[in-house]
Each structure stands twice: as C-alpha cells, then as structure tokens.
Amino acid sequence: MRLFTPEAMREADRKAVERGYPSLLLMEWAGMKAARVYLELFGKAPALVLAGKGNNGGDGLVLARHLLLEGVGVRVYAAGGQTGDALLALQALLAHGVEVGPLEEASFREGEVVVDALFGTGLKGPLTDFYAELVERVNRAGLPVLALDLPSGLPFSPHVRATATVAFAALKTPHLLQREACGKLYLAEIGLPKPLLEREDLPEVASPEALRPLLPKRPLTAHKGSVGRVGVLGGYKGEGLRYAGAPLLAALGAYRMGAGLVHLVAPEGTPLEPLEAVFHPVPSPTLPPLKAEALAVGMGGGPWGRAWALKALEARLPTVLDADALHPEVAEAYRKAGVPAVLTPHAGEAGRLLGASPEEVAKDPLTAARALAERTGLAVVLKGNPTVVAEGERLSVNPTGNPALATGGTGDVLSGAIAALLAAGLRPFDAARLGVYLHGLAGDLLAEEKGVGLLAREVAEALPRARRLLQEGRVSPAFFPR
Ligand SMILES: NC(=O)C1=CN([C@@H]2O[C@H](COP(=O)(O)OP(=O)(O)OC[C@H]3O[C@@H](n4cnc5c(N)ncnc54)[C@H](OP(=O)(O)O)[C@@H]3O)[C@@H](O)[C@H]2O)[C@H](O)CC1
Numbered sequence: 001m002r003l004f005t006p007e008a009m010r011e012a013d014r015k016a017v018e019r020g021y022p023s024l025l026l027m028e029w030a031g032m033k034a035a036r037v038y039l040e041l042f043g044k045a046p047a048l049v050l051a052g053k054g055n056n057g058g059d060g061l062v063l064a065r066h067l068l069l070e071g072v073g074v075r076v077y078a079a080g081g082q083t084g085d086a087l088l089a090l091q092a093l094l095a096h097g098v099e100v101g102p103l104e105e106a107s108f109r110e111g112e113v114v115v116d117a118l119f120g121t122g123l124k125g126p127l128t129d130f131y132a133e134l135v136e137r138v139n140r141a142g143l144p145v146l147a148l149d150l151p152s153g154l155p156f157s158p159h160v161r162a163t164a165t166v167a168f169a170a171l172k173t174p175h176l177l178q179r180e181a182c183g184k185l186y187l188a189e190i191g192l193p194k195p196l197l198e199r200e201d202l203p204e205v206a207s208p209e210a211l212r213p214l215l216p217k218r219p220l221t222a223h224k225g226s227v228g229r230v231g232v233l234g235g236y237k238g239e240g241l242r243y244a245g246a247p248l249l250a251a252l253g254a255y256r257m258g259a260g261l262v263h264l265v266a267p268e269g270t271p272l273e274p275l276e277a278v279f280h281p282v283p284s285p286t287l288p289p290l291k292a293e294a295l296a297v298g299m300g301g302g303p304w305g306r307a308w309a310l311k312a313l314e315a316r317l318p319t320v321l322d323a324d325a326l327h328p329e330v331a332e333a334y335r336k337a338g339v340p341a342v343l344t345p346h347a348g349e350a351g352r353l354l355g356a357s358p359e360e361v362a363k364d365p366l367t368a369a370r371a372l373a374e375r376t377g378l379a380v381v382l383k384g385n386p387t388v389v390a391e392g393e394r395l396s397v398n399p400t401g402n403p404a405l406a407t408g409g410t411g412d413v414l415s416g417a418i419a420a421l422l423a424a425g426l427r428p429f430d431a432a433r434l435g436v437y438l439h440g441l442a443g444d445l446l447a448e449e450k451g452v453g454l455l456a457r458e459v460a461e462a463l464p465r466a467r468r469l470l471q472e473g474r475v476s477p478a479f480f481p482r
Pocket residue numbers: 009010012013026027030052053054055056057058059118119120121122123124125126127128131148149150168169192
C-alpha cells in the first residue's frame with residue numbers, strides 16, 4: 001500500500017479516465033462505501049450533508065442518496081455550480097425528491113451527524129472567508145463528523161476535525177501526517193484499476209501483507225544459537241547510575257522479539273536482569289568477547305554513548321544505534337566502515353543530526369527521515385506520530401502505535417526488538433519496519449486493554465502476541481479496507 005499525495009491521487013484518477021474507466025463509477029462507489037461506513041458508525045442517526053461544488057461534494061450527494069435508500073433522514077446543503085459527475089450526482093438525488101438547500105443556509109441540529117463533503121484532494125490553498133467560517137462552525141457544533149476523503153481544509157488550517165474519515169482509493173499524506181484531524185480512519189476501495197495504485201516511487205504504508213513474509217521462520221531444529229543472538233551495550237556509571245534500566249529494557253525487547261540469547265554489556269552495578277541474559281559487567285565502555293549476530297547500542301549511555309558506539313563498531317556486526325549513541329561522527333564511522341546500522345532518533349535527536357529544530361523535523365518527518373538516511377547512508381527510524389523508516393530511496397510510514405507508548409523506556413524496547421530481527425538475518429530496512437510495526441501493534445493491544453499508563457516492559461511483554469497476530473494474519477487493520 002502506497003501513501004499518495006493529493007496530486008498523485010488526482011493523477012491516478014485522471015489515468016483511470018484516460019483508460020476509459022467511467023469516472024462516475026468511481027464517484028458512485030466512493031459515496032456508496034462512505035454510506036456503509038456511516039451506517040456502521042452512526043446507525044440510523046439523521047445526516048446533515050454539506051457538499052462543495054467539486055467531486056468531493058459529488059461523493060457527498062451520492063452518499064445522501066444511499067443513506068436515504070437505507071431509511072436514514074438526510075438534510076442536504078450544497079454549493080451551487082456543479083458540473084460533470086457532481087452534477088449527475090445532484091440530479092440523481094433530486095430525482096429521489098430530496099430538497100437541496102444552499103450551503104449558506106446550513107444549520108446544525110442536535111442528534112445529527114455532519115457529513116463533510118466540502119473539499120477533498122482538489123483544495124488548492126487555505127480556506128478563507130465563508131468556507132473558513134463554515135469549517136469553524138462545523139467544529140464548534142459539537143456533532144459527530146464523517147469526513148469524505150479528507151477533512152475539508154487539510155493540509156492547511158482551518159480544517160474540519162472529524163470523528164472519522166473515509167479515504168477513497170488510497171491513503172493520502174494528510175491522513176497520516178495530520179491524523180488527529182481525521183479521527184478514525186477508513187480506507188475504501190472504489191474500483192480504481194490496481195496498477196494505478198502500484199506506485200513504487202511513493203512511500204509505503206507498512207501493511208500486514210507486506211510485513212508478514214519478513215517474519216523470521218523458526219524451524220523445528222532451532223536452538224538458542226541458531227535464531228539470532230543479540231549484544232546490548234549501554235548504560236552509564238558516573239554521577240550515580242542514570243537510566244540503569246535502559247539496557248535491561250533493550251534486552252527484554254530483544255528476547256521478546258525472539259532472540260535466542262542476549263548478552264548484556266553494562267556498567268558494574270547494573271541490576272542483573274533479565275535473569276535470562278548473559279551478563280558482562282564492565283567498568284567503562286568495552287567490547288568483551290561475545291557470540292552475537294547483532295548489537296543494540298547506546299541506551300542510557302549518557303556521556304558514554306559515543307564510546308559505546310565506537311567500541312561496538314569493532315565487532316562489525318549489524319547494529320542499532322539509539323539515544324546517546326546518536327552522533328554525527330558515530331554515524332559517519334559506521335558508514336565508512338560499511339557496517340550495516342539502524343539509527344533510531346526521535347525528532348530532537350534527528351534535528352541534532354540534521355542541524356534542524358525538532359519542530360521542523362516533526363512537521364515533515366518524511367523529508368527529514370529521507371534526508372537523514374541520505375546524509376548518513378544508514379537505515380533510519382524516525383520515531384514520532386507517525387514513525388517513518390527510511391533507507392536510500394525507500395520510505396515506509398508506520399500505521400501502528402498510539403500516544404500510550406509515550407512513556408520512558410519504550411524506545412529502548414524498540415532498539416532491542418530491531419536488533420533481534422537483525423540478528424535473525426533481516427536486512428536493516430526490513431528489521432526496522434517490521435520491528436516498528438510490531439512494537440506499535442503491541443502498544444495498540446495494550447492501550448485497548450489498559451488505556452494510558454503503560455510500562456515499557458509491558459510493551460516488550462506484548463511483542464509475542466503482536467507477532468503471533470501478524471503471523472496468523474489476524475491483525476485487525478488500523479484502517480478497515482472494504
Ligand atoms: N480518488 C479518486 O479516484 C476519486 C476521487 N473523487 C473525489 O473527488 C475529490 C476531488 O475532487 P475535485 O473536484 O478535484 O476537488 P474538490 O472537490 O476537493 O474541490 C474542488 C473545488 O474546490 C475549489 N477550491 C480549491 N481550492 C479552494 C480554496 N482554497 N478555497 C475555496 N475553494 C477552493 C475549486 O474551485 P476552483 O474554482 O478553484 O476550481 C473546486 O471547485 C476527491 O477528494 C474525492 O472525494 C471522486 O469522486 C471519485 C474518484
């Protein structure tokens with residue numbers, strides 16, 4: 001599944017028509033599928049449909065007709081000046097005897113659900129005047145809002161804040177970068193010829209179908225030395241022990257992602273946990289002899305972070321570099337040595353590596369992740385909402401995860417988990433996108449059970465469940481394709 005820009009989507013639309021596909025069919029499917037989502041979410045609650053004059057409005061007029069046929073009360077207000085398919089959709093609705101009022105007269109009534117069909121991918125700039133006010137009125141009305149294709153106004157402000165959004169044909173960048181405005185996301189297939197959606201040049205949205213084949217197999221003859229051993233190097237012993245738990249959490253993440261054995265190289269005095277690890281207490285950053293296929297480095301390293309990373313480099317093993325190991329000279333040393341590595345910065349750390357502010361990075365994580373991958377020549381996991389994985393030209397946007405994961409130590413668990421996948425033989429880009437996906441899914445499972453207040457170790461503990469769901473093809477998708 002690819003992440004489209006609104007322009008790329010319009011291009012696909014245009015190409016379908018060039019191939020002879022009747023665009024009215026696309027609109028009919030879009031409106032019909034959106035009506036289905038409406039019924040699923042809001043049952044027979046009456047609808048207030050607000051339709052613009054373009055094709056997004058046309059989708060809304062189709063939806064109104066399908067809701068009417070299902071016995072749902074509809075009040076429809078539309079902009080004037082429809083042409084083409086949108087005009088046909090209007091005529092079809094009028095033929096059913098539905099009154100369509102001018103948008104200027106739209107009013108909100110208690111108990112109604114607003115269908116936002118004002119603007120979709122055709123918006124050319126921020127809304128102003130009448131439409132800016134209308135969008136603010138929608139938001140102030142306090143009614144549930146179902147947005148068609150995109151909450152109107154995105155990617156600019158002001159924009160509608162929807163309860164749910166039905167994306168047509170493919171997800172578009174605002175769906176993931178401005179997810180807050182979209183509410184619950186649905187993806188509706190509307191009959192576009194498949195090849196038009198296969199755009200290798202666009203970022204991938206990580207999907208269960210794409211990731212499942214990457215899961216490391218575990219043969220009957222497996223033993224702890226054959227499924228991937230991980231070395232965790234981190235921690236700091238200076239003014240007191242700071243973040244002493246970080247390397248331990250990475251070790252847990254590695255075990256829970258299926259590592260056969262985890263070596264824990266940490267400062268003397270670090271608690272000897274988890275019991276299953278092989279402990280190497282050291283006075284300062286060193287690389288003791290250990291049998292491993294991958295390393296996770298830097299967690300809780302404080303001022304030792306750089307030293308840990310440069311010592312670890314001597315092993316010449318695939319390595320996850322996190323937190324205090326994230327320095328430009330470290331990245332450069334790994335690139336020069338040709339050692340495969342995965343950098344796992346958050347926006348602040350990525351900003352430090354790129355010479356940009358955290359806000360700039362967070363605003364456009366796709367560009368930032370790509371720039372960092374290009375600059376370092378390494379795989380990059382840019383953690384955030386959404387988390388973006390980049391390597392060379394490839395970009396993967398992760399759909400799993402939720403704000404409950406914003407708690408100390410979850411990043412350490414992720415480092416260990418990715419290292420376990422590297423140790424099992426996955427390439428950096430694949431280990432990164434699979435690790436990120438499962439880590440987010442583990443967080444989603446927990447958030448559903450417990451809400452906010454998770455502990456990082458619980459996220460590690462939920463990894464096997466997430467992995468099994470993916471393995472067995474039972475992940476209920478973040479967006480519901482239908
Ligand atoms: N993906 C698909 O294959 C299909 C998508 N469909 C739906 O169509 C919309 C896109 O429809 P389009 O007609 O291209 O555009 P919109 O409906 O989003 O909006 C176009 C109108 O908006 C006006 N406009 C543009 N910018 C502004 C602005 N800043 N302020 C006010 N008005 C603005 C524009 O007017 P112009 O006079 O400037 O041209 C248009 O009138 C897509 O999102 C889907 O919902 C199809 O239904 C099925 C196939």
